[in-house]
Amino acid sequence: MIVLDSSFLIGFYNDRDVHHAKASSLMRDFLDGRWGKGLLLEYVFLEVVAVLLVRTDLATAASVGGILPSPLSAKQSLASQTVRSRRWH
Numbered sequence: 001m002i003v004l005d006s007s008f009l010i011g012f013y014n015d016r017d018v019h020h021a022k023a024s025s026l027m028r029d030f031l032d033g034r035w036g037k038g039l040l041l042e043y044v045f046l047e048v049v050a051v052l053l054v055r056t057d058l059a060t061a062a063s064v065g066g067i068l069p070s071p072l073s074a075k076q077s078l079a080s081q082t083v084r085s086r087r088w089h
Contacts, residue, residue, distance in 0.1 A: 002035040006047040013048070013064045014056055040069060 011023030030038060045068055053061035 001037050001039055002030070004038045004040050004044060006044045006051065009044070009048045009064075009068070010051050010055070013052055013060065016055075 007019070008023050008026060011017045011019035012027050014020060017023070029035070045065075048068065049061050049065045052064055
């Protein structure tokens with residue numbers, strides 16, 4: 001598992017970012033499973049969307065906000081798994 005960093009995600013989603021090429025290469029490795037699953041923390045999610053809003057435009061920020069898994073849905077999924085596993089023990 002790897003914790004996803006805001007600078008990596010911002011670099012990937014902003015094609016004008018100085019680190020876009022490197023971030024794109026790393027994203028391919030990540031999507032190929034090189035480091036396992038990614039963990040997106042709530043504050044990273046919020047920072048990515050906010051920075052993209054400032055550095056790009058509303059459409060890009062909204063699009064990325066819709067693409068990235070919501071930290072809330074991840075928490076709900078984890079909570080559901082925990083409840084199910086405890087129910088059977």
